[in-house]
Amino acid sequence: MTTAKRDTYTPETLLTVAVRVFNERGYDGTSMEHLSRAAGISKSSIYHHVAGKEELLRRAVSRALDGLFAILDEPGAVRGRAVERVEYVTRRTVDVLMAEVPYVTLLLRVRGNTKTERWALERRREFDQRVAELLKAAVADGDLRADVDIRLATRLLFGMVNSLVEWYRPQPDGFPGEEQLADTVVQLAFEGMRANGDRGR
Amino acid sequence: MTTAKRDTYTPETLLTVAVRVFNERGYDGTSMEHLSRAAGISKSSIYHHVAGKEELLRRAVSRALDGLFAILDEPGAVRGRAVERVEYVTRRTVDVLMAEVPYVTLLLRVRGNTKTERWALERRREFDQRVAELLKAAVADGDLRADVDIRLATRLLFGMVNSLVEWYRPQPDGFPGEEQLADTVVQLAFEGMRANGDRGR
Structure with a gap:
């Protein structure tokens, strides 16, 4: 687990993290929990930026x-x-x-x-x-x-x-x-x- | 879940099933449980043929x-x-x-x-x-x-x-x-x- 940090992400910088995780774990194998941990912010903070992992994939x-x-x-x-x-x-x-x-x-x-x-x-x-x-x-x-x-x-x-x-x-x-x-x-x-x-x- | 069938596998035929599952799920993402389900035999039957999934990978x-x-x-x-x-x-x-x-x-x-x-x-x-x-x-x-x-x-x-x-x-x-x-x-x-x-x- 990572300590939650202040959410200073933009959709663009969040995308950088998501793409790294997708490439490491595979898109199917990546959960919102994995993205939350990798980004160091809560799932609800991620939902503040995007509708979900499929939107990150599309971007x-x-x-x-x-x-x-x-x-x-x-x-x-x-x-x-x-x-x-x-x-x-x-x-x-x-x-x-x-x-x-x-x-x-x-x-x-x-x-x-x-x-x-x-x-x-x-x-x-x-x-x-x-x-x-x-x-x-x-x-x-x-x-x-x-x-x-x-x-x-x-x-x-x-x-x-x-x-x-x-x-x-x-x-x-x-x-x-x-x-x-x-x-x-x-x-x-x-x-x-x-x-x-x-x-x- | 698959109904367990009689174990008529040889190491060779079991390998064919294992390779298909490894390619579908990735080696890391494959558990003995996945292999057991795909082969339709119990985990202990698989262990009768091979020491584990790493042996299947090596073969x-x-x-x-x-x-x-x-x-x-x-x-x-x-x-x-x-x-x-x-x-x-x-x-x-x-x-x-x-x-x-x-x-x-x-x-x-x-x-x-x-x-x-x-x-x-x-x-x-x-x-x-x-x-x-x-x-x-x-x-x-x-x-x-x-x-x-x-x-x-x-x-x-x-x-x-x-x-x-x-x-x-x-x-x-x-x-x-x-x-x-x-x-x-x-x-x-x-x-x-x-x-x-x-x-x-």
């Missing part, structure tokens, strides 16, 4: 989803050849993931047991679908290989990108190569690991 | 780890150029993952709270390290690009491969393209999504 995954969807409206995502646009979206997805790692982690772990979780899954699918359409257009332009199923390519691309949440943790001073991380992901995903000139053997 | 992750480590001794992993060997290991890792998806899923979710979990994490790191060494040798041969940190490349490669556990589910009749799945992962990881001849721009 948290919205933050991740808003960050991701905003990418699709950026100039780099709407102008130019499809292949350049999809590379841009991939690079920026890595940026958003790095900036919002706890929020994206929570989004990726959502399972679909509640209305909010099902809504989040639906929005995620919508984002993946938008990227799949860009990939499809790039294949039609002859810029991406036509011999791989788009659905599978989309899954593997996001598999690589999203795996960052498993190990990437922001450091106060960054880490060597951090600035190049998004570029490296794009290079590996689109150009592969083979050395230049070694393709099509 | 389950051993199955995944044994499958993965066996790859490293196969002829394709020990003979030929490093790049061919690492592509072979990647392809076979996908095969093992597809064949043992619940076991590999459990292995990938292990967090390190118990001795068995820490041992499993250590073995996983050892496997990744062996693959990283192959990648390093392939870079030294000039077959893989030298401009990407090996540690990062290893993480992204496994990020792509391991993401299969999120969506791949064996079907009784397979699914279209299932036989090519491992080849496709290798192609995308090593050659990238760009169409041939479009590299090094």
Whole structure:
């Protein structure tokens, strides 16, 4: 038990605590009691800020989803050849993931047991679908290989990108190569690991 | 509650039930009571087969780890150029993952709270390290690009491969393209999504 402290939370700072607890215990495994203990304030103080844990989940995954969807409206995502646009979206997805790692982690772990979780899954699918359409257009332009199923390519691309949440943790001073991380992901995903000139053997 | 049924389990069939429950509830969130209910036999019947849930975890992750480590001794992993060997290991890792998806899923979710979990994490790191060494040798041969940190490349490669556990589910009749799945992962990881001849721009 924690001694109750004065409630100086804003919805925003309370969200930071909630997301940490959700990621540690799983959303299903988190009770209002757990949130109250982690925040060091009473349950009724939490209810003063939000209607309940599902509202905290909705706010948290919205933050991740808003960050991701905003990418699709950026100039780099709407102008130019499809292949350049999809590379841009991939690079920026890595940026958003790095900036919002706890929020994206929570989004990726959502399972679909509640209305909010099902809504989040639906929005995620919508984002993946938008990227799949860009990939499809790039294949039609002859810029991406036509011999791989788009659905599978989309899954593997996001598999690589999203795996960052498993190990990437922001450091106060960054880490060597951090600035190049998004570029490296794009290079590996689109150009592969083979050395230049070694393709099509 | 389930009516207790006659205990016709072998350690092997009991493991299948335990792994399903561990993957659904998380290892930490699974009690002997949960296992007893899922198996439809009493807790004492379970203790007749195994010493406890940690033994079930050890058996389950051993199955995944044994499958993965066996790859490293196969002829394709020990003979030929490093790049061919690492592509072979990647392809076979996908095969093992597809064949043992619940076991590999459990292995990938292990967090390190118990001795068995820490041992499993250590073995996983050892496997990744062996693959990283192959990648390093392939870079030294000039077959893989030298401009990407090996540690990062290893993480992204496994990020792509391991993401299969999120969506791949064996079907009784397979699914279209299932036989090519491992080849496709290798192609995308090593050659990238760009169409041939479009590299090094």
